[in-house]
Amino acid sequence: MSRIGKKPVAVPKGVTATINGQTVSVKGPKGELSFNFTDHVSVELSDNGVSVAPRDQSKEARAAWGMSRTMIANLFKGVTEGxxxxxxxxxxxxxxxxxxxxxxxxxxxxxxxxxxxxxxxxxxxxxxxxxxxxxxxxxxxxxxxxxxxxxxxxxxxxxxxxxxxxxxxxxxxxxxx
Structure with a gap:
């Protein structure tokens, strides 16, 4: 089980996030970034942030779970701080x-x-x-x-x-x- 993957990514103020199919797009004060996640994980946008969950308990899904969450967190940090x-x-x-x-x-x-x-x-x-x-x-x-x-x-x-x-x-x- 991914410890970091369980935690949702908080959306900072002044940043908009959209999920379109397999792509997460983030727009902030410094620019716009996007990340294409794999089929092994599901990503959803809620009130407390963006949460990532594995679709099944396969080795690939568990490996992509924490990595996808970290990539999305890097998008938010990049468009706010750089x-x-x-x-x-x-x-x-x-x-x-x-x-x-x-x-x-x-x-x-x-x-x-x-x-x-x-x-x-x-x-x-x-x-x-x-x-x-x-x-x-x-x-x-x-x-x-x-x-x-x-x-x-x-x-x-x-x-x-x-x-x-x-x-x-x-x-x-x-x-x-």
Missing amino acids: FSKKLEINGVGYRAAVQGQNLQLALGYSHDVIYPIPAGITIQCAKPTEILVSGINRQQVGQVAAEIREFRGPEPYKGKGVKYATETIFRKEGKKK
Whole structure:
């Protein structure tokens, strides 16, 4: 039994939710999002919020139950508050700058890496060594942050590269004579 799936998702003020077939659509102050849930769960809108229940006791239905509830909760949080990921750049000469619709990264290669910023995502560089990725879609924010980190992931000897602000790099000891 899903413990998180049993709890209904409260609809915040200023947000409208509609269920049309297998789609939950949410509209709020920051924008509009939708989620297509599987046939294994049933979703209904009531006075106390959106509740999710499995259609039967199969393994697939129980697995999709909590996930569907969490995805719907992410829709509500996205259209009201939004999501953000903070990245840090460590290394001599490593820096980032936003130029129009592109993120320009100097990561120690012979050329600068140009990353086009996708629609629905905003990237800010308060300092040349900090990148803030934000948007209303949690999956898209995480994917963009992962793609930026992939250009030069942190290495374990000196800690150089792009890392999440909450990430700790396990350091290795260098060669001994």
